[in-house]
Amino acid sequence: MARRDARHGSRRARLLPLVALLVLAVAAAAAWRYDVLDRWLEPDRPADPAAIAPPEDLALPPAVEPAAVAEPLAAPGPVAAAAVRRAIAGDLRDEDLGRHVLAAVAPLEGAGVLVRTGSGSPLAVPASTTKVVTSTAALLAMDPDTVFTTRVVEDGARGIVLVGGGDPFLASEPPDAPDAPDSSDGPVWPERADVTTLARATADALAAEGRTRVRVGYDTSLFSGPEASPRWRADYLPDGVVSPITALWVDEGRPAEGFGRVEDPALTAATVFAGVLARRGIEVVGVPRERAAGDGAVELASVGSAPLSQVVEQVLEVSDNEAAEVLLRHVGLAAEGEGSFAAGRRGVVRLLGEAGVDLGRSVLWDGSGLSRQNRMDPAALLDVLRLAAADEHPRLRAVLTGLPVAGFTGSLSDRFDTGAPEGRGRVRAKTGTLTGITSLAGLAADREGRLMVFAMFADKVRVEDTLEARDAMDAAAAALGACRCG
The missing domain is CATH 3.40.710.10 (DD-peptidase/beta-lactamase superfamily)
Incomplete structure (x- = not known):
């Protein structure tokens, strides 16, 4: 989909549940459209509707047993x-x-x-x-339950490194943040990991070690080769049709304001990360630099994506x-x-x-x-x-x-x-x-x-x-x- 697509007793018995899948999807879609799903997902509500007592003044007719089906549908x-x-x-x-x-x-x-x-x-x-x-x-x-992990590791005297794990939906901020790109009145699905939460956990880990000053690097080495397909039109990246494909980005390479895509998604992600560290009392020396984490780097913090499914x-x-x-x-x-x-x-x-x-x-x-x-x-x-x-x-x-x-x-x-x-x-x-x-x-x-x-x-x-x-x-x-x- 380019930018113009944005609108846009037998084996038979075992396949029959797919018919139900089609039908139930309509009900599920209607629930989403009319905000019913928000209520279902609230954690403080009983999961079982039978656990909710009816109002005292509600009078219900007696239940009527349905008539037995004479024979199954052919x-x-x-x-x-x-x-x-x-x-x-x-x-x-x-x-x-x-x-x-x-x-x-x-x-x-x-x-x-x-x-x-x-x-x-x-x-x-x-x-x-x-x-x-x-x-x-x-x-x-x-596996459908595979999770893509973004990590922060200690890299000896060189400081810390933000290591991209190929999380396609890694966000800049938690979804409930006022300025988050995906912020809305309803839940964000699937759930997103974010570098703000990761930076806060990193700051806490550094503080626990008594460290208040670090250099920040970022590692995109999980992916290799060109960041754009040689079979794409040459204007796709400069015109912001699609982001450079990298193992580290936030908000899929979209800018915090405006349209299009950022020029260097990995650097943008590392800059957001470093900014949160600074606000948490960790002095960041210089600007983030791209470098691969060493083999013996020790993990400080991590966040995981939604499952692959x-x-x-x-x-x-x-x-x-x-x-x-x-x-x-x-x-x-x-x-x-x-x-x-x-x-x-x-x-x-x-x-x-x-x-x-x-x-x-x-x-x-x-x-x-x-x-x-x-x-x-x-x-x-x-x-x-x-x-x-x-x-x-x-x-x-x-x-x-x-x-x-x-x-x-x-x-x-x-x-x-x-x-x-x-x-x-x-x-x-x-x-x-x-x-x-x-x-x-x-x-x-x-x-x-x-x-x-x-x-x-x-x-x-x-x-x-x-x-x-x-x-x-x-x-x-x-x-x-x-x-x-x-």
């Missing part, structure tokens, strides 16, 4: 190709989508593609649907470019022993291949989908989504729960307002938008509960048709939710 039949084609054909022929439109739809259960439409090149620019691939690889590479959910829900690129670096570290763009790309291909997903002729140069040189076969994305839903890979479930719900959450909260209204809440999908490109990929449950995976790409959209093209693609996905595709 499972829906298989997905029919002809019904799917009828559902999506009209919207995908919309001229606003341009002259190169690819789509693939298949049952969630099984393999292969049921319906494939489009002509010309079998590959298209996937834009931010790339994040589905990156997130899946990250969960294959690491929550990071993945956030990346997918709001289409976070910077965090997706950090995840790609972690894939490189875990799979290839190197935190670079190149190692991350190799790791994605290897891990998915070992899990049974062949990306075929697809080529992905980054983790976020910002590169206009990325190419993907929509059928490959179907296989990635199926992998995330597979019974044998429960660790990948955050890929599904992170997909925005059509019309309710994340980058789909203000979409799906055209097309079949029955599609709202029955579709969960990752959006993708670059200039001239719109894409959508995810899950749909039709009106009788048939589960499908789909991927739709249009990469020749006229700029003046951007919104209309997006609506047409939303309508095609909504039609899957509205149809009776048996």
Whole structure:
């Protein structure tokens, strides 16, 4: 997602909970939108509603036992190709989508593609649907409970070093601070570690040792290689479309005031850290300097990120470019022993291949989908989504729960307002938008509960048709939710 995307007794029985996942997500989304969740999360409230006594003057009618269900609901039949084609054909022929439109739809259960439409090149620019691939690889590479730790270590006579651990959501201040970038009336999710809290703990540790004067260094050596993909447009960094990708930053490299990105995110993070030390009575000698911590450095303090599963959910829900690129670096570290763009790309291909997903002729140069040189076969994305839903890979479930719900959450909260209204809440999908490109990929449950995976790409959209093209693609996905595709 670039800056213009900011708006933006069988196996069958075991898959049925995913239908509930789609339906319950709507209720959860409604709870979030209407501030019900805030009340649920307050720690001083009883967890069990039965523990809350009703008002004394409340009169309730006697409980009525529900009638027994005579027989269980029959499972829906298989997905029919002809019904799917009828559902999506009209919207995908919309001229606003341009002259190169690819789509693939298949049952969630099984393999292969049921319906494939489009002509010309079998590959298209996937834009931010790339994040589905990156997130899946990250969960294959690491445990869902993995936490990324930012540390402060003593480095002998050279002072202390702030060591970046690749926490994508490391903040400058606690979320309840008045000037915190994410401050709001509601809770910040996922929870963020912050360098202010880390600096305070460091100051306390130094004071306990009787030290009141230090030099501050910062270490970004966890990641290597260029801070920008060589396959990005040259103006992405100078124009503040995306931050330089580094193992240490705060607020994803965004400035405390204004727009865009800071030029040196790691130095900015170290400067914030040093400023808090000074306010806590620790004199900082000079300015922070970049240097690697020594092998024998002793830890003074640390803070940990939210677990990887929550990071993945956030990346997918709001289409976070910077965090997706950090995840790609972690894939490189875990799979290839190197935190670079190149190692991350190799790791994605290897891990998915070992899990049974062949990306075929697809080529992905980054983790976020910002590169206009990325190419993907929509059928490959179907296989990635199926992998995330597979019974044998429960660790990948955050890929599904992170997909925005059509019309309710994340980058789909203000979409799906055209097309079949029955599609709202029955579709969960990752959006993708670059200039001239719109894409959508995810899950749909039709009106009788048939589960499908789909991927739709249009990469020749006229700029003046951007919104209309997006609506047409939303309508095609909504039609899957509205149809009776048996």
